[in-house]
Amino acid sequence: MSFTEVTLELLSGFAVTCQLFILTLIFAIPLGLLVSFGTMSKFSPVKYFFKVIVWIVRGVPLMLQIFIVFYVPGFFGITFLDRFPSALVAFVINYACYFSEIYRAGIEAVPHGQTEAGLVLGMTRRQIFTHVTLQQVIKRIIPPMGNEIITLVKDTALARVISVIEITKKAEFFADKAIIWPLFYTAVFYLVFVGVLTLLFGYLEKKQSYYKI
Amino acid sequence: MSILEVKNITKSFGSTEVLKGISFTLEKGEVLAIIGSSGSGKTTLLRCMNYLEVPDGGSITVNGQPYFDSNEKRLSESEIRQRRLHFGLVFQSFNLFPQYTVLQNLVLAARLLQRSELKAELKEKKINKLVFREKRTKIMNDTEQNARALLERVGLSSKADFYPCQLSGGQQQRAAIARALSLTPDILCFDEPTSALDPELTGEVLNVIRSLKSGDTTMIVVTHEMEFARNVADRIIFMANGVIEESGTSEELFNNPKSELLKNFLGKANQFSK
Numbered sequence: 443m444s445f446t447e448v449t450l451e452l453l454s455g456f457a458v459t460c461q462l463f464i465l466t467l468i469f470a471i472p473l474g475l476l477v478s479f480g481t482m483s484k485f486s487p488v489k490y491f492f493k494v495i496v497w498i499v500r501g502v503p504l505m506l507q508i509f510i511v512f513y514v515p516g517f518f519g520i521t522f523l524d525r526f527p528s529a530l531v532a533f534v535i536n537y538a539c540y541f542s543e544i545y546r547a548g549i550e551a552v553p554h555g556q557t558e559a560g561l562v563l564g565m566t567r568r569q570i571f572t573h574v575t576l577q578q579v580i581k582r583i584i585p586p587m588g589n590e591i592i593t594l595v596k597d598t599a600l601a602r603v604i605s606v607i608e609i610t611k612k613a614e615f616f617a618d619k620a621i622i623w624p625l626f627y628t629a630v631f632y633l634v635f636v637g638v639l640t641l642l643f644g645y646l647e648k649k650q651s652y653y654k655i
Numbered sequence: 656m657s658i659l660e661v662k663n664i665t666k667s668f669g670s671t672e673v674l675k676g677i678s679f680t681l682e683k684g685e686v687l688a689i690i691g692s693s694g695s696g697k698t699t700l701l702r703c704m705n706y707l708e709v710p711d712g713g714s715i716t717v718n719g720q721p722y723f724d725s726n727e728k729r730l731s732e733s734e735i736r737q738r739r740l741h742f743g744l745v746f747q748s749f750n751l752f753p754q755y756t757v758l759q760n761l762v763l764a765a766r767l768l769q770r771s772e773l774k775a776e777l778k779e780k781k782i783n784k785l786v787f788r789e790k791r792t793k794i795m796n797d798t799e800q801n802a803r804a805l806l807e808r809v810g811l812s813s814k815a816d817f818y819p820c821q822l823s824g825g826q827q828q829r830a831a832i833a834r835a836l837s838l839t840p841d842i843l844c845f846d847e848p849t850s851a852l853d854p855e856l857t858g859e860v861l862n863v864i865r866s867l868k869s870g871d872t873t874m875i876v877v878t879h880e881m882e883f884a885r886n887v888a889d890r891i892i893f894m895a896n897g898v899i900e901e902s903g904t905s906e907e908l909f910n911n912p913k914s915e916l917l918k919n920f921l922g923k924a925n926q927f928s929k
Contacts, residue, residue, distance in 0.1 A: 559750035562705050563764035564740045564838060567732070573763060577754045653753045654820040 448616065448624045455612030456631050462526070462598045462608060466533040467591065473534060474541030481546055492542075499539040505600050508532040512604045529601035533594070540590055548583040549575065552655075581650040588643035592636050656719050658683040658873055659842055664713035666699055673699045674710070675897040681842070681875070681890075686868050688888035688905075689877045692920060695894040697877045701844050704875070705744045706735050717741045717841060743840035747847040749831045751819040757830045758815040761802035761837045768838070769794045798837075805833040808870075809863050825856030829863050836872075843867070845876040861887075881924045885909050893917045 480492030499507070512528040515521070523531065552575050560570035602611035609628050616624040659681040666674040673696045681687050689697045702708040704715065706723070715723040722738055730738070751760050770791065777787045806812050809829040819827050828848055835843055845864065849857035861883050867874065868887060878884055884891055885905045892902040895916045901908060912918045 553748075553750070555746060555748055555750040556752065558707055559746065559752070560764070561707065561736075562739060562742070562744040563834070564736050564768055565764055566736065569767050573767065574752050581754075653818045655753050 443616070443621055443624075448621075448627065451616075452609055452612055452624060452628060452631065455607060455609035458526070458606065459595075459598045459608040459631075460635075462530060462533065462601055462606070463595060465530055466537055466594060466598075469530075469534040470537035470541055473538035475545055477538050477542035478545035478549065481542060482549070496539045496542060499536055500543075504532065504536050504597060505603055507536055508600060508604055511535075525604050525606050526601075528604060529606045533597070533601075537590070537594060541587070544583050544586045544590065545579065547586075548579040551582055552578050577650075578655050581653075581655060584643060584647050584650065588639070588647075591643075592639055595635050595639065596632060657681060658685075658718055660714075660716040661704075662714045662716075664700065664703055664710045664715070666696075666703060666708060666710045673897055674703070676713070677894075677897075677899055678713075679892060679899065679902065681873065683873055684871045685889045686874045686876065686887055688884035688891045689875065689894060690879070690881070690884055690891060690920075691894035691900075696897045697894050698846055700894070701744070701846050701875065701877055704842075704844060705742050706739050707744075740838055741841045743835035743838065743843040745828070745832050745835050745843070745845045745848050747850050749819070749824075749827045749851070751827055751831055751834070753819050756816050756818055757806065757811060757822070757833075758799070758802055760819070760830060761805060761834050762798040764834075765798045765801070765837050766794060769798070802833070802837060805836050806830075808836075808866070809833045810859075823856060824852045825859045828852065828860045832860075832863055832867075836867075842873045842875060845874065845878070847877055847879060849878070849880060879924075881909075881921070893920065895920075 477492055477496065480488055481496060483489040483492070508529055511523070511532040512525065515523070556574050556578070557570055560574050565573070598608055599610040601608055602614065605611065609631055610625075613625040613628045616622075657680040661680070662678050664674055664677040665672070677696075677700055679687075689700065691697050699708060703710045703723075710723060710725060712725045713723075714721070714725065717738075718741075721727065722741060751757075752763065755763065773782075773787060773790055773794065776782050777784070782790070803812065803815065806815055809832055811826060811829055811833065814822060814826060814830070819830070822830065828851075832843075832848075848864065849860050852860065857880065861880065864874070864876065864883075865887050876884070876888065888905055890902065891905050891908045893900050893908060893914075893916075901912065901914050901917050908917065909921065912921055
């Protein structure tokens with residue numbers, strides 16, 4: 443196996459990794475906001491429902507959740523989802539719950555005086571959220587979100603447990619044929635990806651640094 | 656007719672009675688100072704008038720129109736929003752929006768309000784798209800002009816494009832006063848406007864408030880600045896334990912206090928200022 447061949451093989455796996463990563467973010471980022479509204483609801487049945495969901499999702503290994511989404515519908519005779527969509531659903535739910543806690547912390551950290559200032563100026567609650575609170579929340583959550591999103595890059599490797607052929611799974615195929623070095627070589631792909639994300643989050647942080655909160 | 660009539664306002668938090676029946680009236684252009692020690696209910700009273708708290712009982716009338724009445728059915732959010740515009744409120748902690756410049760802080764609420772009215776007109780087909788665009792531009796220009804005029808009044812013209820974090824506390828509070836005026840409230844309330852400021856910065860804020868008085872703004876000022884209350888307020892209310900212990904002109908209250916509590920309070924205040 444030449445270096446180029448291995449690189450091309452791993453790249454095709456890396457494309458799957460990237461797909462899983464991006465799709466997870468696209469769905470989990472807004473879903474997390476809904477979950478955070480749920481956990482902050484003033485109507486306690488809703489609040490506790492979402493708190494329990496978050497507890498379960500954060501309390502059970504992600505790997506197990508992937509198995510559950512993939513296999514459990516089969517017990518009821520439902521062919522639910524294919525491998526990749528199953529992994530995606532598990533990742534979206536899992537990450538939405540983690541994001542929701544970051545959002546909640548960010549929202550609750552905005553001083554109540556900001557809302558009150560909006561109210562006495564005759565703004566609606568929705569206007570206050572979109573025009574006053576949201577940007578301050580975003581500024582606060584950029585660093586923890588960066589952390590979580592970097593974790594997601596590497597968590598995608600867990601999808602291989604239901605044979606989603608992402609980059610680590612590809613490397614394992616080589617290992618099965620007693621070629622071990624491609625497994626270590628995958629680290630380069632992850633490092634480059636995380637490096638780019640680190641730069642991106644640094645940029646976002648800087649963009650919001652023109653004001654203090 | 657009085658601009659403001661407050662009748663028998665009561666408010667409890669849990670089992671703590673904070674306001675035990677507050678009544679007073681205010682005439683247009685008058686400045687009312689509310690003094691009293693911490694926990695006497697001053698701030699709660701002010702918050703009730705801005706609908707940040709809903710009183711348990713009593714009524715408030717503004718310009719002869721009902722503003723709050725405990726016997727009235729619960730108001731919807733939008734009705735409360737409409738009524739709230741009679742009052743402006745300046746907070747102890749300024750509460751400027753940190754991500755916006757001073758000018759943006761001043762125009763934000765006015766633009767949102769006027770634009771949503773305009774959008775409603777468009778939806779009801781009272782105006783067409785072309786008129787809508789014209790009027791929207793007009794709103795942008797008018798609100799900016801108005802904001803700049805207000806900044807001039809509080810002496811912050813040169814700081815229009817600064818962010819709150821680039822201003823001193825006194826400048827922030829002056830910007831907050833201008834913002835509270837941006838929707839031209841009938842009555843402007845101040846909740847201990849200088850309590851979060853260094854002593855050398857209180858003067859500039861108090862001067863701005865004083866200058867508003869000559870501009871005929873009706874004001875209610877909750878304050879610990881006795882000298883200010885004495886010199887600027889037309890009338891003073893002294894609150895203690897949730898009731899109005901004594902009220903009258905500043906002459907009456909400062910030179911000839913009747914109740915023991917007020918004498919005590921003024922004695923302490925004097926002790927500290929010496």
